[in-house]
Amino acid sequence: MYLIKKMIVCLDQxxxxxxxxxxxxxIARVNQTKKIFFVNVIKNLSVPKEVLEEFPNLIENMITERQNAMQKTVSEVFGDQKDISLNYVVKEGNLSKKILKLSEEKSVDMIIIGRKTTLPGTGVAALRLARRASCSLLIIPETTVPKVQKILxxxxxxxxxxxxMEEAIMIAARHGNAEIVCQNVFNVPSGYHFTGKTYEEFTQIMQMHAEINYKKFIRKIDTKNIKITPVYTQDDNDDPVQEIIDKALEIGADGIVIGAKGRTAATALFIGSMAERLIQFNxxxxxxxxxxxGKNAGILDYILEI
Structure with a gap:
C-alpha cells in the first residue's frame, strides 16, 4: 500500500x-501529503451569447466566486498551511467524468466524496467513481467526525x-495502533441436508472452515503488530451487507474498509456486489x-467519452 501523497476532495458548496x-x-496529517485538489464541478456553465456580450466577465466571476468559497472553507480547517499545495479547481460538466479525468492527469492516490443523507443528492457519482477510479475512494457521510480507533x-x-486488510493496517499504524476487526460473513448452503448433517452441525462446519481460512489469510500479511480480531457472522437473511453495517455499529467502528474486486482491464467495472451495496446502503x-x-485500466475508454 502507499502513502496518500496527492488527493482530490469533491466539494459542492x-x-x-x-x-x-x-x-x-x-488524512494529510499522517500521510506526508504534498498536494490536495479541492474540486467543484458545475453541471452547466452555459450562458446565452447575448448575456455574455453584455457581461463578458460573468463566467470568470462565477468561477472565481466558487474558488474563493472553497478557499474560505479550507482555510478555516487547514489554517496557514505551508507544507501542502492546496489547489482550487472549478470544472463544468459531469461530476464523475471530470473527477476521473483529473485524477488520472494528476495521478492522485485518493478521491474523497460525500454521502448525503438529509441533503439533496443521489449518490450515483460515488458508485461511478468506485467502479472507474484507478485509486482508492473514501466516501464520507454527513456529520461524521474523523477519528481512527476501530476499523471494520x-x-x-x-x-x-x-x-x-493491508490498507487498514497501514491506517491503523499511522493513527496510533488502532484496532482492526476482520469480519467474515458466511451462510449455510441450501443443500446442506443432503449431507446428513443438521442445520446447526453444518453451521459449525462452515464457521470452522472460515476460521481455518482466516488463519491462512492472515499469515500472508504483515500485521505490523496491530491488534486484529476475527469475527464470524452467519447470514440467515441473505443480506451480508446489512450484517456488515450492523457489526460496524455494534463494535463502534469509525469506518469500514473494503477492497474493489476489479483489478484489471477485464474487470474494470466490477467492484463486487458487496462493495456496490455498501456504497448504496451505508x-x-x-x-x-x-x-x-493504477490497477483500473478501463479508465481510458471512459475518459475518451468526455
Whole structure:
C-alpha cells in the first residue's frame, strides 16, 4: 500500500464541504501529503451569447466566486498551511467524468466524496467513481467526525480482501495502533441436508472452515503488530451487507474498509456486489473502497467519452 501523497476532495458548496475538508486534513496529517485538489464541478456553465456580450466577465466571476468559497472553507480547517499545495479547481460538466479525468492527469492516490443523507443528492457519482477510479475512494457521510480507533474490514479472504486488510493496517499504524476487526460473513448452503448433517452441525462446519481460512489469510500479511480480531457472522437473511453495517455499529467502528474486486482491464467495472451495496446502503460510517493504484485500466475508454 502507499502513502496518500496527492488527493482530490469533491466539494459542492453544501454544508457537507467542511466535513470533507476536515477528513482531508486528518488524512494529510499522517500521510506526508504534498498536494490536495479541492474540486467543484458545475453541471452547466452555459450562458446565452447575448448575456455574455453584455457581461463578458460573468463566467470568470462565477468561477472565481466558487474558488474563493472553497478557499474560505479550507482555510478555516487547514489554517496557514505551508507544507501542502492546496489547489482550487472549478470544472463544468459531469461530476464523475471530470473527477476521473483529473485524477488520472494528476495521478492522485485518493478521491474523497460525500454521502448525503438529509441533503439533496443521489449518490450515483460515488458508485461511478468506485467502479472507474484507478485509486482508492473514501466516501464520507454527513456529520461524521474523523477519528481512527476501530476499523471494520469485511473479508472473504480473497486477494482484494488482502488489499483492504493491508490498507487498514497501514491506517491503523499511522493513527496510533488502532484496532482492526476482520469480519467474515458466511451462510449455510441450501443443500446442506443432503449431507446428513443438521442445520446447526453444518453451521459449525462452515464457521470452522472460515476460521481455518482466516488463519491462512492472515499469515500472508504483515500485521505490523496491530491488534486484529476475527469475527464470524452467519447470514440467515441473505443480506451480508446489512450484517456488515450492523457489526460496524455494534463494535463502534469509525469506518469500514473494503477492497474493489476489479483489478484489471477485464474487470474494470466490477467492484463486487458487496462493495456496490455498501456504497448504496451505508449512510452512517466512512467507507474506504481500496484499489491498488493504477490497477483500473478501463479508465481510458471512459475518459475518451468526455
Amino acid at each position: 453544501s454544508s457537507l464541504d467542511k466535513t470533507l475538508v476536515e477528513f482531508a486534513q486528518f 474490514v469485511p473479508s472473504d479472504f480473497s486477494e482484494y480482501s488482502k488489499d483492504a 449512510d452512517t460510517l466512512p467507507l474506504l473502497v481500496t484499489r491498488p493504484k
